[in-house]
Amino acid sequence: MRRFVLLTMVTALVLPTLLLPAAAHAQGTQQATGSPALEISTPFPAKVIGIGEELTLDLNLRGNGSSKIVNLQMQDVPANWNVSFRGNGRMVNSVFVLPNEAAEVDLRIEPPADVQSGTYNFTVLADDGNGSRASLPLQMTVQDRLPPKLAIESERPTLRGEPGNALRFDVSLRNEGDTDMTVDLNAQAPGGFTVTFQSGGQDVTNLPISGGATERVTVVAEPRDDVQAGSYPFSITARSDAAEANIPLTAELVGRANLVFTTPDARLSGQATLGSDNNFKLTVRNDGTAPVRDISLNASAPTGWTTTFDPPTITELGPGQQLEVNANVRPADQAVAGDYVLNFSARPAEGTTRTMDFRVTAVTSTWWGIVGVVLIAVAIGVVGMAVMRFGRR
Amino acid sequence: MALATETLRPARVREGSPWTGLWAVVAKDMADHLTSTRMRILELLIVLTAVGTVFAATENLRDTVGQDRFLFLRLFTTGQEPLPAFIGFLSFLVPLLAIGLAFDAINGEFNRRTMSRVLAQPIYRDALLLGKFLAGLFTLSLVLTAIWLLIIGMGILRLGVPPGGEEVGRLLFFLLATIFYGGIWLGVALLCSTVFRQTATAALTALAVWLFFIIFWGMLANLAARTLAPVQLGTPQEIIAQVETSQALARLSPNTLYVEATIGLLNPSTRSFGLVLPTQLQGALLGAPLPLDQSLILIWPQLTALIAITILLFALSYVIFQRQEIRA
Numbered sequence: 001m002r003r004f005v006l007l008t009m010v011t012a013l014v015l016p017t018l019l020l021p022a023a024a025h026a027q028g029t030q031q032a033t034g035s036p037a038l039e040i041s042t043p044f045p046a047k048v049i050g051i052g053e054e055l056t057l058d059l060n061l062r063g064n065g066s067s068k069i070v071n072l073q074m075q076d077v078p079a080n081w082n083v084s085f086r087g088n089g090r091m092v093n094s095v096f097v098l099p100n101e102a103a104e105v106d107l108r109i110e111p112p113a114d115v116q117s118g119t120y121n122f123t124v125l126a127d128d129g130n131g132s133r134a135s136l137p138l139q140m141t142v143q144d145r146l147p148p149k150l151a152i153e154s155e156r157p158t159l160r161g162e163p164g165n166a167l168r169f170d171v172s173l174r175n176e177g178d179t180d181m182t183v184d185l186n187a188q189a190p191g192g193f194t195v196t197f198q199s200g201g202q203d204v205t206n207l208p209i210s211g212g213a214t215e216r217v218t219v220v221a222e223p224r225d226d227v228q229a230g231s232y233p234f235s236i237t238a239r240s241d242a243a244e245a246n247i248p249l250t251a252e253l254v255g256r257a258n259l260v261f262t263t264p265d266a267r268l269s270g271q272a273t274l275g276s277d278n279n280f281k282l283t284v285r286n287d288g289t290a291p292v293r294d295i296s297l298n299a300s301a302p303t304g305w306t307t308t309f310d311p312p313t314i315t316e317l318g319p320g321q322q323l324e325v326n327a328n329v330r331p332a333d334q335a336v337a338g339d340y341v342l343n344f345s346a347r348p349a350e351g352t353t354r355t356m357d358f359r360v361t362a363v364t365s366t367w368w369g370i371v372g373v374v375l376i377a378v379a380i381g382v383v384g385m386a387v388m389r390f391g392r393r
Numbered sequence: 394m395a396l397a398t399e400t401l402r403p404a405r406v407r408e409g410s411p412w413t414g415l416w417a418v419v420a421k422d423m424a425d426h427l428t429s430t431r432m433r434i435l436e437l438l439i440v441l442t443a444v445g446t447v448f449a450a451t452e453n454l455r456d457t458v459g460q461d462r463f464l465f466l467r468l469f470t471t472g473q474e475p476l477p478a479f480i481g482f483l484s485f486l487v488p489l490l491a492i493g494l495a496f497d498a499i500n501g502e503f504n505r506r507t508m509s510r511v512l513a514q515p516i517y518r519d520a521l522l523l524g525k526f527l528a529g530l531f532t533l534s535l536v537l538t539a540i541w542l543l544i545i546g547m548g549i550l551r552l553g554v555p556p557g558g559e560e561v562g563r564l565l566f567f568l569l570a571t572i573f574y575g576g577i578w579l580g581v582a583l584l585c586s587t588v589f590r591q592t593a594t595a596a597l598t599a600l601a602v603w604l605f606f607i608i609f610w611g612m613l614a615n616l617a618a619r620t621l622a623p624v625q626l627g628t629p630q631e632i633i634a635q636v637e638t639s640q641a642l643a644r645l646s647p648n649t650l651y652v653e654a655t656i657g658l659l660n661p662s663t664r665s666f667g668l669v670l671p672t673q674l675q676g677a678l679l680g681a682p683l684p685l686d687q688s689l690i691l692i693w694p695q696l697t698a699l700i701a702i703t704i705l706l707f708a709l710s711y712v713i714f715q716r717q718e719i720r721a
């Protein structure tokens with residue numbers, strides 16, 4: 001009887017232990033056809049990050065049967081790594097899982113700053129406290145990042161031009177690193193040059209370049225009009241927080257002659273007496289950077305007018321030189337008084353001919369006016385003689 | 394010898410200045426002129442013409458001319474249909490006024506039998522004739538200056554701008570030319586009044602001379618030029634010669650002289666009155682005004698001729714008057 005009691009007690013004790021796993025197994029097998037009692041998943045279980053980056057993984061928890069509270073844990077976390085579960089932005093330790101509904105939680109992994117590159121394995125454990133468990137192995141590869149680096153190059157680093165005309169250098173800037181950067185552009189320009197940078201037709205002083213991308217920049221070097229001919233090297237520096245690059249460019253200026261034809265006081269009008277020589281002073285000046293040679297002076301005047309220049313030609317006029325020329329205008333004797341337009345021109349052997357419209361007021365000599373006065377005097381004289389001759393008492 | 398000379402030429406010795414009493418005659422005659430009904434009618438006519446034409450001209454100028462350097466000169470030269478410009482009226486009203494002033498200057502005195510009374514005073518004939526002439530000229534100047542000022546005043550009122558210095562200079566010379574144009578007709582009328590004893594004859598003769606010059610002289614000059622410089626082959630030289638002859642003859646008329654002087658003064662862009670060859674215009678800026686001194690040089694012959702003819706006509710009247718017999 002005692003043996004039976006013992007047996008029943010043992011059976012009563014053992015049976016549940018024997019039965020329970022069987023029941024659990026039965027439950028598990030029952031769910032194997034649909035879904036396990038607790039499941040944890042993430043879309044990308046193996047991720048690659050760079051040194052210094054953090055990682056956030058989306059975890060999905062799904063259970064069936066009854067709703068349950070699931071505790072979350074991490075296994076195999078290396079030292080100094082910070083790992084936390086977050087729900088709605090807050091750190092959480094457990095998740096309430098409704099049956100057949102996915103619960104979402106974020107896993108945030110923060111490697112230490114001095115992390116070594118390599119592959120790290122973690123496991124996420126989910127446990128509802130009632131025997132349902134699930135685990136999710138995760139793999140994280142920490143990679144060395146590319147160092148920030150800038151490259152700058154130009155296909156045509158030397159350009160040739162005239163003073164006053166802008167030289168446009170095409171320069172390409174390449175960000176050889178992975179990280180985006182903002183690049184400041186600077187130029188060490190020689191005196192007399194104004195250097196600006198253009199991107200997309202707009203003047204810029206800095207521009208953002210994303211990692212691995214190339215930007216084209218136009219360097220506009222504008223020499224002043226009076227810059228002497230010669231070769232002008234200068235360099236362009238592109239600088240960001242972490243990287244710097246520069247490129248030497250050369251502007252070669254050729255000389256240009258710029259003839260200016262005017263009068264000393266810039267007045268383009270004058271008075272000329274008919275039938276006599278009238279002198280007008282003209283100036284020929286070279287405002288350019290190269291000498292002008294063999295300037296011949298000409299005038300187109302109305303018929304019967306003579307115009308001579310002293311000197312008639314100028315052999316050479318250096319840069320910045322000025323020469324005064326006398327123009328002798330003799331209007332035709334039978335010309336009618338009034339305003340006329342004379343065209344003076346200075347024609348250099350090479351280059352543009354400069355012309356000047358000169359307005360001449362042709363005036364009659366006042367000498368003939370005296371004749372009229374004499375006529376009146378004669379008339380008065382006649383009266384006087386008549387008074388002398390015919391005056392009576 | 395001295396005594397012999399005295400006895401040989403007693404008549405030639407004059408006592409005192411021949412111009413004694415000149416200003417008394419001038420003052421008396423001017424007073425007569427300015428109070429006479431005849432003058433009032435003529436003056437009224439001219440004033441009405443001036444007001445009418447200038448009113449029309451300012452209407453026209455305000456509508457059409459925005460920017461003009463010589464706005465006041467346009468007052469005299471702008472006409473509005475059907476009214477001609479004021480200078481057009483002046484060229485025949487001034488002779489009328491001048492003839493009206495002087496056609497009975499001498500023979501009127503004879504007819505009223507006052508000549509001997511006047512000459513019984515210590516006044517030489519010289520002073521009497523010159524006094525009458527000057528009185529006419531001064532009256533003419535007074536009337537014309539008054540009208541001139543009236544027109545400029547109206548211009549300032551209606552145009553709202555004052556005249557510029559050059560405009561005033563040109564207008565002053567225009568006034569001078571107008572006065573001496575009147576002076577010529579005054580001389581003609583004075584001559585007629587000296588020659589003819591009947592005032593009506595003198596007036597009609599003076600008017601006939603005036604009509605001859607204003608209407609027929611142009612045609613005659615043309616006809617005479619055709620005879621004097623005929624165009625036989627049609628060469629440019631012949632045509633030019635004929636045109637120049639015709640112009641030279643036309644300039645014998647005081648009317649032509651006055652019109653040319655007026656155009657030269659009031660139209661500053663006038664460069665020449667004669668024939669202008671295309672070669673002379675090459676390079677010329679047409680429409681550019683001449684400076685005042687150049688315009689004056691251009692019209693100087695016309696202006697001096699007007700003055701000289703006035704003086705010579707007076708001299709002629711003087712000689713005839715001095716040789717006349719005056720009886721009580």
